[in-house]
Amino acid sequence: MTPKTTDAAPRAVLFTQQFVGLGTRKTGMVFWAEALARRGYDTYVVTTQLSWLSKLGSNARMKQVDRSVFNRWRDCGERLHGYVWLPPFHPASVGQPMLQQISEPVFGFYPRLLPASVCDKVAGADLVVIESCAAVLLFNRLKRIAPREARFVYCASDRLETVGMHPMLRAALDRTARHYDLVRVPAESMAADFPSAARVAFIPHGIEKSVFYDPGESPFEVPGPHAVVAGDMMFDSESFGFMLDSFPDVTFHAFGMRLAQFADRPNLRNHGEVPFADLAKRLQHADVGIAAYIDRPEVHYLAQSSLKLIQYQYCRLPTVAPHFAIAGRPNVIGYTPGDRSSVIGAFRGALELDRSALDNASIADWDTVIGRMLAGAGIGQRPVAA
Incomplete structure (x- = not known):
């Protein structure tokens, strides 16, 4: 050596x-x-x-x-x-x-x-x-x-x-x-x-801020609203299914995973793995971010460590996530996993949230x-x- x-x-x-x-x-x-x-x-x-x-x-x-x-x-x-x-x-x-x-x-x-x-x-x-x-x-x-x-x-x-x-x-x-x-x-x-x-x-x-400097034109091929979910770690499929079924006019975009159980949903697009720069553009032009974590004590650390939650916040992207994952973020609306009405209410609130007033100054x-x-x-x- x-x-x-x-x-x-x-x-x-x-x-x-x-x-x-x-x-x-x-x-x-x-x-x-x-x-x-x-x-x-x-x-x-x-x-x-x-x-x-x-x-x-x-x-x-x-x-x-x-x-x-x-x-x-x-x-x-x-x-x-x-x-x-x-x-x-x-x-x-x-x-x-x-x-x-x-x-x-x-x-x-x-x-x-x-x-x-x-x-x-x-x-x-x-x-x-x-x-x-x-x-x-x-x-x-x-x-x-x-x-x-x-x-x-x-x-x-x-x-x-x-x-x-x-x-x-x-x-x-x-x-x-x-x-x-x-x-x-x-x-x-x-x-x-x-x-x-x-x-x-x-x-x-x-986050890699330079990738977000120029959002450019929307990469989405059809009119919105558009919701994005980046990654499937500790993923709550039930709550995600509520969102898909309750908002048929929203196009859902899944990145970094293949959700075979939802393949028959006409409003779901599975993109698989994409270059980070492509994902960044979609985050900037999306209407809602999804962090559908399961709610178990051993995963509550994700409230602070989740990279996608940090990226969503930097993009001022209205986001839905379990209550434990809010962690003081002004862009996150919480819901109770498995509770259909709670999930629907949070998603509707995210669609209506004014992102222009959201703060991202704390992110390094x-x-x-x-x-x-x-x-x-x-x-x-x-x-x-x-």
Whole structure:
């Protein structure tokens, strides 16, 4: 492994379950990577949470990328590089508790599968970021490989148990959390998930404001009203069905998912994955945003951490969501999930809301978020690359 020379640009290595530079949907860690690259870091993004096991089922993420991208570094832009890691296995959730327990010793070998080309980048890193995914198991191995002065940040994009990760990941995180230089949470309620010795900081998500500067002409092909739903995480299909059936004159646009159970609805358009710039234009020209989350205590952190709620607010888009997700946002009208009259009333209220008076000044951009993260990790500010 080759350490970085002292006169080289600072280096960041990010371990996430997201793809970079492949035209797939953009989430928080992709924006982090791009912001670090703009700041002057040579940024390397390793996509985890895939393996040969993923080929056994109908893994949607496997279908998003061409096999030619696996296990090699790709240039994805200035100072930005991507690597989709496909080892023989990864710590995938296998369902039943007994199977989870049986699989744990095997999955414990996952860190030993790290490719030499990835280890080489970590050996010269100034910053290593691990997201809430299978990469949690890699901490000890990465810590041994990285320079002693390298800073380690855990980005708790979601609760591991909420998004269905293998239980051994939570146990590993409990053991290692206090050894990170920073544990970043996007919702204040998530701070209690970590031991008191962990250095936890609440740093809200940002948005890529430049994409929203010029809304341009409406991308919608038919007259409105138009409602958009961006993503299906913890999705409440029942309440969404109430909206579809009760507002036949509204065209509903679903992004990042396929809602097969509603395929017969004439007012639903399934767009699948689209470039973020295309989604941004539709958010700006839509009439209503939908955040149809299920209402369970373990997902209430989404009231602060939901990226789509933040994007809706920045676009001043009237939005419907469960009451718990309002979180002081002036653009969100709450409803009671499963209560048809409550859902209908909220949606009608969103259609009538005057968006011109809605405030979005409190929302930061990703460069600000990264600045806060670096300061919290003890790195300080880095000059933006020319």
